[in-house]
Amino acid sequence: MSVAVEGPPPLVYSPRSLAEALALFVPNPQAQLFAGGTAWHTEHLTTSIMLPPVTLSLHLAEDLRRITYGERSLDLGGTLSLNQLLSVGGPWVPSILKEAARVIGTSALRNLATLAGNVCQKGILGDLFPALHLLGAQFEIRNLRGSRWLTTQQVAEEGRVALAPGEILTRVRIPQEDWPQTFYQKIGNIRTPWDERLAMMGLARPKNGQLEALRLSFHLPHSGLIRIQSLEAELAGQRLPLPHRVRSQAQERVDEALNQLPVPASIFQRDRVLHMMRWILTRLDDD
Template identity: 30%
Template sequence: MVNAFSPQELTEALQIRRKTSAIPFAGGTNLMVIYKKWTGTVPCFPGPVLFLNRIRGFSEIRRQGADMVIAAGCTLSEILKNPLVPEILRLAVKSIAAPAIRNIATLAGNICHASPAGDALPALYVMDATVKLQSVSGERILPLSAFITGPGQTVLKNDELLTEIILPESQFDKIMFRKIGMRKANAVAKVSIAALASSEKSHLNDVRIAFGSLGPTVIRSEEIEKKVAGEKAAALTPADIVRLYAPLLKPIDDQRSTAAYRKHVALNLLHKFLELI
């Protein structure tokens, strides 16, 4: 019985997905953990596996007009090496795991795993990233915030693959990504924040802020961002803005941290960013 496929063409991969709903396997750094039974034993997958790492052209990073397109097979290390990659994404990707994992793990895997603690996600949210989903029947492009619907949940259909991550061009003078974990490498985030701002004279004209590990999915409020940007908002102090965000952050207690610690640290990091502006 065939229980793994390793196509070299995307069209073939999509046909396999259509026929078998095989589990897409990119770097496998999440999947091998999810399907391992006991430490030291071989993982046991519930169905056939579709390896994506031999698909031609699946690890390309290119410009498409004003957008940057990252093909789904790009590893995190390839992203870090590419000079086109925006700084906020570079900082976030650099905080993931350690080099050995980054050499095989992909950005698409980080997205499709949809962990509330996925480190690339807050940076992708503030960049207004979209994802391209393809199947034999066609394609659709969705904002990342519509693709991820909850912890470990996305709207990916059984016959689809995520094929591209699309980043619109953006220019910001202030950039911050911070992740707080148990240690510097190979640690799941207790809290993370990605923030971008550009200012004009004494006021902000664009500000985007997203938090990771502070709720079931990344938290970003375009409503607050609109209140905070523009000339009229110049009177708002960093403390005022922190107060606007505080009710949105609803972290949980777990083995890594307490909800109270997570919220306190997240708001301190936000305050620090606002003071930079």
């Protein structure tokens, strides 16, 4: 990757803490954040990184890399790299998040790529987002004046993490909940044509022969995210295995949701989504 320089040389600051980074926004309100830098050339559609006049590189801000283990939630610092996330031992990081992180790029890329960089990509929701949405995560956003929390539901509705100049995504808070069954499948990667890419994920909690809770989503980059919370609520409490009628109705609801995507799904994506939906409903029967 080369760095193209035109006009006056761009300024790159490397603040050593969040406070320093926020303070740098005062004289540089339009400064751009740079975390791992692995999404920059796709965002700018060039093979070289076009640095803006002022860049804040977050790689030295150690306090943005912290992990806090709470009783009811886990807080992950925004600049944790994907490999750091993957190296957290024990049951703390939900397996669905690790599965989504493990299939992003190569290991070398995952050394650089960060959690916040993945969800803050311009124009596209990164692959970690649907998993965070199922987990009911929240994003802490800070600026010099204070902080606010953004729910993944708000982000899903807006289709992006909408940040004002001077704001930094500092932490991702994940509620600690027990999800004995996790489903994750991703087809294609960044080099695959968009109409052949998709990811499916699900969390299920069967208990005493019943489906206590189920969360499901399908992510079609460029077309949108399908999550039908009313269907999840209807399926919760059903006896397992799910009756044939209930499964067919669930398939129909997903089919309808596919028809409502802002950018229509390709025949391939539609076929795979419906196949994966059938697969999950069958796997639920196993327990």
